[in-house]
Every structure is written in structure tokens, then in C-alpha cells.
Amino acid sequence: MPEQQPVHPTAHHPVHRVVEVPGGRIHCVEQGSGPLVLLVHGFPESWYSWRHQLPALADAGYRAVAIDVRGYGRSSAPAGVDAYRMLAHVADNTGVVAALGERTAVIVGHDWGSRIAADSALLRPDVFTAVGMLSVAYSPHGGPRPSEVFASMGGEEEFYVSYFQRPGRAEAEIEPDVRGWLAGMYTGLSGEENHGGLFFVPPGARMADRFPAGPLPAWLSEADLDVFAGEFERTGFTGALNRYRNMDRDWEDLAAWRGMPITQPSLFIGGAADASTTWLSDAIDAFPTTLPGLVSSHLLPDTGHWVQQEQPERVSGLLVDWLRTVAPVTA
Template sequence: MVEHRMVNVNGVRLHLAEQGEGPLVVLLHGFPESWRSWRHQFGPLAEAGFRVVAPDQRGYGRSDHPADVEAYSILHLVGDVVGLIRALGEEQAYVVGHDWGAPVAWHTALLRPDLVLGVAGLSVPPPFRGKEPPLAAMDKAFGGRFYWNYFNRPGVADAEFARDPRTGLRKFVYAASGDAPGPVKQPLVDPERGWLAAMRDPETLPEWFTEDDLDALTESFSGGFTGALNWYRNLDRNWELTAPWAGAVVTSPALYVYGERDLVPAFPGTPELIERLPGLMPGLRRPPLELAGCGHWTQQERPAEVTAALLDFLRDCQSR
């Protein structure tokens, strides 16, 4: 049974869900999600002999939402994972992340490999620091219309999501899923209309995302969206802060999983990076796993396949 509690980490209170006993597995959600994005993985991983913990990361759900934008840098987020491992009384952990949780997981392995028994990323591939700040690069490539740039307009996306959170989240989840029709496109935003206005509002939700799931997700954003959006407002600052690790690679045992119809692996330069990963990542346990027909929400859209891949990876790490 999943249990809930609060822990103090690095000056913030984090809400976490946990189940099971054994080696620690930390599951990190993305945007716009919560610990519940891992609801299908808790039982199987716990039954397989692991202690499974999924926090609401800072700025999300019942965890603290610091007011300072700079409190959401990648160093703060990695610090939360390191502090969480310690607060749980553990010395090491397996770290798994989806969407924004993936860069946090990858950077935890990059910056603190002594703590990471294995790292898995879903949707977002391992970090390879570019030659220029990411917001500037996307601004040049798409004339300021890439969603990262839109999210960096103070208060704008915050207000758009907050106007009708339930409808906005329903449209967003559907639009980024493998169920949405049409080709996968770059996530560009009309700066006058906003992002959600252009998204189709589905008549029915996909089978894997119920009305109860939508209710729970909506409730998790009752405190607003600013904390979650502040993660994006640190993209260029993260580029500056990680300069000492330019050229460094993740050496921990690693797994990368992504959906065939996920918009993130289609970002400029990402398909080429995915092809090169086996040669770039010394700890990659298998070639990147592509899930046919799957969209962005990997562990929710394809729970059985993702759980099986994670269990195979964890057992492989334990056997070595």
C-alpha cells in the first residue's frame, strides 16, 4: 500500500509517496504532473523487492513552492534528490525520471555518481551541454515561438493554465499523447493566443487516463502553476551553472526509454543524439528503447512495457 508523508530537505518540505522495502528507487515526475504519474509502477516494483519513493518535486503538489525563481535551478533540484536519499536513511539509490524529472535524474548521476546505483530517463535523453544557452538557441530557431520561450514570459503561461486548470490539463495531456491524431510537430506557440488555445479538447479521455486521474492532477495544481513553470525559467541559468561539466558524460549504469510519438525526442538535434547514445554513454545497458505508438506520457501510456523495462534494468544492475 502506498503511504504518504512529508520530509524536510534543503530548507523545503517535500511530499512523498512510498511503498515497499529493499534497495531505494526514486521516481521523479515531470511537467505538468505529480507523484501519481508513477501510480502503475509502485506495486510491481515494491513486489519485486524495492523501496519505491516518488516525491512531488519542489514547486509541485503538496511540496513547498519557493517564491524565488532562482530556487529552481538544476543544482537545487539535484540537491533535493541527494537530500531525499539521505533523509530516507539510505546511502545510494536508483534514480528514474520522466520529462523534467529525467534531466534531474541524469544530472544527479552526472554530479553525484557515488550516490547513484543506476539511472533511467524517460522521454528526455541524457544531458549533453550545447554550445549556447538553450533559450537563445530556440529563439533563433523558431523566432521566439518555441514553448520554452513562451514559458519564460513572466506570468503569461501561469495565467493561461490557471484560467481553467482542468480543461487546460485535459487538452495538454491529450495533445502530447500518442492518441492525438496527426504528425508529431514542434511545440510552437502563437504568443497572442497562447498555447492551450490551439490544442484540441477531446470529447473523451484516452483509456489510460481516467476522469479520476484528471481530477487528481487538477487538484495537485490548486496552488497554481508558477512553481512548475519556474523550472523552465532556469534553462539558461542551468547552462551557465553546468559549465564545469561541459563534455562530461553519465557513467552510471543507464537506461533510456522514449515514445515513438513523443514530441521531445523530435526536438532539433535530438533524433541524431539518440542515434549516437550507445557510443556516447559508457553505462548504457541496452540501446534506447522506443515504444511504438507511444506519446509523451510513457509510464502512463505504456505502464506494462515501462515497468518491465525498469525491472529488467534494475535486476541487471543488481547482478553486476
């Protein structure tokens, strides 16, 4: 039988691979060739969140690589809660760049991936030459301990980050009906719904109790939901939720970077109908100070939290326009 030849990614052919990094293994989906653009998803998602951007960036002349963050998909899922601290995610991203044979990359993240991308750029400016942030605006480290801030929010109701803290608690709500829970979360934070109230959990209730009923949003097909649900049905949610359980550790680990801006060229894209954008409006207003290298900032109307999936062509176009200024493609 002839030896199978390796498959190389092209603009029309994505390739899955798992690369070794110091902290374990990271699953990557790669498409195209050219300057490296690392795409980092948020909660509760996967590399598949970038399914529209991979071919668009590849067609524009970039080597687009979407990862499964540790704890998700086919990437390593260490058992210890503290294995999901921000320093580990930054090390994973740095390790992926090296494993792909590159020395530098542009990094783009959404939701938690936005914060991971921002901190990757903050801690390793030698590796990450530009940073794009979707849905979650950058704010410098500092201020009170996060657990104290979250505990003070919501009055009698519990803020979702606090609800996620105790290992096993949120898992017990989510894992009996992964597909249904994801459908409610994706629908509830879409531009059509804008259910900011689902971030708060009344005493004795579940987060899902405030999820909207009804059809999936237009941007999410049943087949798309099957992909997301299939991954979490296999892996469970503990690895994903452990990111939230390290915010106080991050506050301690990153004390040396308190108040520091990100100086590399940057981009922000948010949804005007996203509660995260509303909560972080002060952070967006502070961009001239906190992101002195900001190239452009965009709030997309009638768009919720899942910006690159809700408005794929618009977001891909904005990314390509920005990339052409920060990482030009050479002929």
C-alpha cells in the first residue's frame, strides 16, 4: 500500500492537527498559508466558532489557525482546577506558534478568548505582534479581588461567574441536557433576544430557568448545534468552567502587569445588543489610554454576543481590513 502523503492546508482545505505544547496538546484547525493568525474561542464554544473566518482569512492570504482552548474539544484537559489559570493559556498559545514553526503571530480572540488573546499580547509582545478582541473589551489588570466584585453584584441574585465557582455545581445543571442548555445560551445572548438577565441566577434556581424558549437563532443551524453539543457531550464542561475558577489566581499571578496598556496594533469588534458591551462601556471609552495602538473599534448594530457567527461576512471583512494594515501579505 503506498505511503499516505501529508495533507497541507490550502485556502479551500482545512486541516486538523494536534500539536505538542509544554502544558499538553492543543487541537488546531488550519486553513491557508501566509502570516499566521491564531484564533481563540470563548465559552461555551470551540474552534468551530471560527468556521466562517477560517476560509475568509485563508482566501485573503493568511494562515488561519483556530484552536480548541485547553479543556475543550480534542485539546488536553488537565484534572487540576489551577491548570486553567491565565498563565497556562498564554503558554499554550506561545507553544502553538512555536509548534507551527513560526516565531510570531497575530492573535484574535472572542469572549474568554478575547481576554486570553489580550493577555497573550500583554505578556508576550515578542510573539504576538497584534491583537484583535471580539465582544469582551480590554481592561487592564488591577482593582479589587474578582471574587469580591462578583459576590457584590446582583443583590439577592447570584452573578453567573459566582454561580460557576463551585466545582460540580454548574456541571450538574448543564450536563444532563448539553444540547438544550447550549441552545438556550446561544439563543439568549443573540442579538434577536438580548437576554442580559440570564447572567443572574435567583436563589434556588438554575441559570437555564431564564433561557428563552423557541427556535434557534438564524445564525445557528441544527447541524451547527450538533457540532458544539457533540464536543461537550464527549468532554463534559469541567475544563471549560475551570477558566472561571481561576480569576482570583489570575489576579495574583498578573499583579506585575496591573494598569498596563497593550501597545501593539489592536482591534475591537462588539455587538451593540450584547450585555457584555454595555457592562464594559467604560473600558471601551478608555481605549485611547489602555489600547494606544488601537487601529479601529466597531459596534455592530442588532448583534449580540456571538459576533463572528451572527455577522460572519461583516466580521471577516473587518478582520481582513485590519490584518492588511498590521500583517501585510507579501506576494
